[in-house]
Amino acid sequence: MTLFGGIEAGGTKFICAIGNGPNELVAQTRFPTTTPEETLSQAAEFFIRFMEKSHTQLASIGIASFGPLDLIPGSPTYGYITSTPKPGWANVAIRDVLQARTGCPVVIDTDVNGAALGEGKWGAAQGLSDYVYLTIGTGIGGGLIVQNRPFHGMLHPEMGHIRLPHDLQKDPFPGICPFHGDCFEGLANGPALQARTGQKAELLPPEHPIWELEAEYIALALQSIICVTSPQRIILGGGVMKQSHLFPRIRAMTRNLLNGYIQAKAILDEIDSYIVPPALGEMAGVLGAIALAQHI
Template structure:
C-alpha cells in the first residue's frame, strides 16, 4: 500500500490526513482557514514531518473554488476568482509540489468528496451521480459515465438561478456575485443572515427549514432533469440537520409532479437523496483518492475513480 496525503481545503477549515483510506488514517490535523501563506505553510509542515518518516507517494487537494483543474492550463492548481478575501489567484499545487517533490492531484472540494463517496461510500457501483455540499457555500460535483465532471472548468451548481418569491422571502441573497442564486439563498451564511441565528441554533420546527428545503429542492429538480443522476448525495454543515432530508424528499416529488416515473423517486426517494456514507470525512478521504489517482498517473483533475492500490 502506498502512503498518501490528502488536503480538504474548505472555506472555513483545512483538514490534512496521511493514510490510504477510511480504515487506515495514520495522522490527521485540522486548522482554521486564514491566509494562503499561513495555511499552505501549515499543510507543508504537516506533510514534511510525515514524509521524513514514511515517504508519501502523492498528495491530493480538494479545495474550495472557483479553481483551475486543467493540467494543460498555465493556472492549473490555482484557486482563481473566489470571493473569499485574500485567496483569489492563489497557487496551491505549485508550492506543494516544490516542497514535497511528489505528484499532486487537484480538484474542487465537491468533486473530491464525490470521488471519495464513489470509492468508499454511498456512490459505490454508480457511474452517474451528484454530490452536493451545503455549508459555508453551496456547490455540486460528481461523475457522469464514470468520470468526474469537467469541461470548461468544473461544475458551479451553486450559482444556478432558481425561482425567488420576493413576497414570501424578501432576503436579497448572500452571494457577492449573483445575490439570490442557489448558493445565495440556501447556503449556511444566508440562513444566518436571513434569520439572525446560525443554522445549528434553529429548532427543527422553525419556518427557516421549510424555506431551506424548498430552495434546495428547486435546485435538485434542475439537476435531476439535466443530469439524470442515479443518486444525489448531500453533505456539508447545513445537511447535518437530518430533519431536512424528509422535507427535501417531499418537495422534490411535489415539484417533479410525477413527471419522472422511476421507482428511485416515486417509491424509494429516501434512498435516492441521501447523506454521505463517509459523513464529514468525505472531503479529506476524497483528497486521498485524488492523491491515489495522481500516483497512478491519471491526469490530475480529470481522472476517473482511483484504482485500488
Template structure:
C-alpha cells in the first residue's frame, strides 16, 4: 500500500501576527490559521493548539519550520539558539521559541528569520523563481531583509540587519528624528510603518497617493536598493510588507534608483529597473511557504 506524503508544519511568526499552516508542501496546504502576536505564552500557546488540533484531523507532522521576527539567535551551538533576543517588541525579549514548540509538539524545529522564510518562499514559488542571488525586503512593522546568495540565505556572526542600515537623511527636507529606539534615524526608524505613523500622525494605508510622505519614502527605499545592489549584486530585489501595498511607490523608487546609478555599470539593474525592483508574487503567504520548505529540509 502506497504511503501518503509527509505532513509538515510552518509558522510565519511576525511581530504583528502569527500565520500557521499544516500541509504536504507549500502548494498543498491542508489547514491554516492566523492570530495576533500578543504575549509569548498566549501566542505560542495558540500555535501549539492549532497544530495539536490540525494533527488530530490530518495526521502527525514530521517536522516544523518557524520563520520568526527578531532579532533571533541562529547559532546552533549557542545556549540561546532558537530564542528571540533583545527585541523592541514588548514582552518578547529572551523568548525560547524553538524549545517551547519542540517540547510541546515533540518534533524537530527548523528556525530562521521571518524575512529568510519569505525569501525562500519567493524563490521557490514566487518572484525569484529560477534565481540564485536575490534579496527579499519587508517594510512593515519593522524593516528586514532575506539575502540569498548561491541559493542559500546569508548568515554570519548574526543575521543581516538591513533595517538598521544608516542612510543619507536630509533634515531640512525631512526633520523627523526617526523612531528606532536604538538608532533613531536608521532605515527602520525612517521608513517602517510605525515611523510613518509617528511622522504624519496617520497610518500608511490612510495616506493618499499624492501625499508628500510617499516621495520621502521612495527616497529612502531607493537608497536601500542601491546599497543592496553594490553590496550583494543580486539578480532581483523584492520589496514586500504592509507598507509596500502601494503600487504607486514602485515607479517612484525605480526612478530614484536610476538617479543613484548615475551611469555606473551595474548590468540588468540599470537596464531594466522595472524587472529588478519588484513586488512579491505570493503576497502574505511567502513566509509560511518558506517555513514549510524549512520543515521539509530537516525531515
C-alpha cells in the first residue's frame, strides 16, 4: 500500500500523520512548536523512524503550514516561511529542511489551503470544485480552491488581512494585528476577543455581547469573499468557530449584507448548507497535508 506523510505545521503545535486518508492513518503524533531546529527535527524523526521500522518508503510528504509562505516555484526561497511574526521562524526553509532530512519528496502549501483540500476530498466540500475554507482562531486565514486546486496568484490569499468597516463608536478597540491594526484578523481573532473581554473566547457564554460583534465582523468578511471569489461553499473552522451558536448569526447577517444582490439559491434558500463547519474537525489540517502529498 502506498503511504503518504502529512504535517500540519501550526504556530502552536505540529501534527504529523502517515496514511492515505481519515480511515487509513497508520501513525500520528503531535508536539508543541518550539524553535525551528527542535520542531523540524522532531517532525523528520517521526517519519524516519516509521520508514526504518516498517521498511516502507513514503511516496511523499505534504506540509500545510502557517505563513506567510513563498510558494513561487523557481524562487530561491520557495518553501520558506517568510515574514511571520512568530519569533525565530521568519525565513525558515521548512520544505528544504524536511526534504533533505527525510529523503522524501516534499510539497508545501498554506495551512488553510491544505485544510481546504482535505475538506474537498473527504469532508464538507466533497463534490465541489470551487470553495473557501476560513479558519478563525489565534489567527485568521483563508484557503481558496479553484477548479480543485489551491489558488496562489502572486503569493497566496491572505483573507485574514482584508480591511473591514470599523465603527469606532460601537467598537473603539484599535485591533491587534501588528501589521494593520484593525484588519479582519486584528478585530476578530481569538486574542482580539480576549483583549476586549479579559477572558479566553471558549470561556465566554453564548449570550455575551461580544459574539454579536464577532458575527458581524465575520459576516462582513464573508460578504466580500462571496462577491470576489463566488465560492460554491464556505467552510468556517478554527477555535472560535467551535462556538456553534455563531453560525445562525453569521448566516443571517451575511444574507442581510448581500441584500438580495447575489441571486443564488445557495444564498437565498440554502444558506444553512452554504456556510458550514468543517466535517473533518481538528484533523482537517493534517489530512489536508496528506491530500497535498497525494497531489504531487
